[in-house]
Amino acid sequence: MSNKKPSSALELPLQQRQELGLALQRFLDKELEIELEQFDTEALLDFISQHIGPHFYNKALMDAQTLLTLRLEDSFMELEQA
Numbered sequence: 001m002s003n004k005k006p007s008s009a010l011e012l013p014l015q016q017r018q019e020l021g022l023a024l025q026r027f028l029d030k031e032l033e034i035e036l037e038q039f040d041t042e043a044l045l046d047f048i049s050q051h052i053g054p055h056f057y058n059k060a061l062m063d064a065q066t067l068l069t070l071r072l073e074d075s076f077m078e079l080e081q082a
Helices: 014-032 038-081
Strands: none
Touching: 014 038
């Protein structure tokens, strides 16, 4: 078992971070007419990952838990009826 403390930031593979950075740069340029250099884009991506990402991650976990609970309840009801 690892003693590594979980990070609040979402950690992504380098290639995925690069793709997201480029997508973010394109969005900012096209939609908001803001041009950011790579360093600034990476800083913004880090901010999003640390402060916003965990909320989406937790919501996805809650949604998955709800779905699994509903499926288990359905399975139990089917077993009781059998």
